[in-house]
Amino acid sequence: MATDGFRRRREPVARALSRVLPGDVLWFAETAEPVFALTFDDGPHPGTTPQLLDVLRRHGARATFFLIGERVAAHGELVGRIVAEGHEIANHLMRDERSVLVPGDRFRRDLAEVNQLLTRYGTVRWFRPGSGFYTPRMLRSAAGLGLRAVLGTLVAAHTGGPGDEAIAGDLLAAIRPGSIVVLHEGTARRSGVAATTEELLMALAAQGLRAVTVSELVEG
Structure with missing residues (x-):
């Protein structure tokens, strides 16, 4: 999902969108457990992914990585x-790129090609359209591959500017059980995402909240 800066969707807004917008799209999860889903877009990248994995390991946290096919092909070890x-x-x-601007036939081919790349490493259940916009056609193409769309409750992207330092605080004010948090890696200017993730996980652990994958969130 390509985005700049910080965008917040509280759960009531996400619920409203899920009722109004067409299609089977996951924005949040109803849960009584003290968990939220932590997701990262646009990797893998040697300048961001290893640092994120180190942070997650230190905190015993799990996450879902929404990966870009051409970067998967280049960095399979990650x-x-x-x-x-x-x-x-x-x-x-x-x-x-913005998936909604991609012609339908190429969207289907790209989605299938990335699925083929990823299934060499494990099961793939979810997809996220580039820039977060989607159409019913895109959802049908994904469903044909057994994929469900995941957007999110809270979305933020590092830009390499001074505003990056406020991202963790803004997110902490809004994360609740069942939230789906979207952060971005994949470029050098987003290297601050690791520090933000560390700050988030430390503060949320103190509140009794832990980070899980999307699958763990919906199955919990």
């Missing part, structure tokens, strides 16, 4: 590490 360390992989299409 995909292998993601899976080996207990995290979940998911389909974020072939390139970092």
Whole structure:
């Protein structure tokens, strides 16, 4: 999901959107457990993914990585590490672009190609369209591959600017059990995502909240 800065969707807004917008799209999960789903878009990348994995390991946290196909092909060893360390992989299409602008036939081909790349490493259940916009056609193509769309309750992206330092605090004010948090890696200017993730996990652990994968969230 390509985005700049911070966008917040509280759960009531996400619920309203899920009722109004067409299709089977996961925005949040109803749960009584003290858990939230932590997700990362746009990897893998040697400048961000290893640092994120180190942070997650230190905190005993799990996450879902929505991976870009051309980066999977270039950095397969990082995909292998993601899976080996207990995290979940998911389909974020072939390139970092707005999926809604991609012609339907190419969207279907790209989605299938990325699925083929990822299933070498593990099961793939989820996809997230680039930039977070979708159409019923895209959802039908995904369903044909056994994929369900996941957007999120809270979305933030590092830009390399001074505003990055406020991201963790903004997110902490809104994360609740059942939230799906979307962060972004995959480029050098987003290297601050590891520090933000560390700050989030430390503060949320003090509140009794722990990070899980999307699959663990919906199955819990």
